[in-house]
Amino acid sequence: QADGQARSWHPDGGQKAQVTLKMGEVIKQKFWEEGEKPAEAAALAKQEESPGE
Numbered sequence: 484q485a486d487g488q489a490r491s492w493h494p495d496g497g498q499k500a501q502v503t504l505k506m507g508e509v510i511k512q513k514f515w516e517e518g519e520k521p522a523e524a525a526a527l528a529k530q531e532e533s534p535g536e
Contacts, residue, residue: 488501499515
């Protein structure tokens with residue numbers, strides 16, 4: 484059972500998904516629409532995690 488991350492990409496080269504594993508179980512997963520940039524989604528997710536900042 485592994486710890487780590489797995490990623491997949493859309494045909495246009497943009498990131499499609501990222502999954503974080505701990506002891507072989509999925510503990511976090513993120514998905515992006517085709518054409519969306521992961522950096523934009525990460526910035527939005529960070530804002531959601533830290534409301535009021």
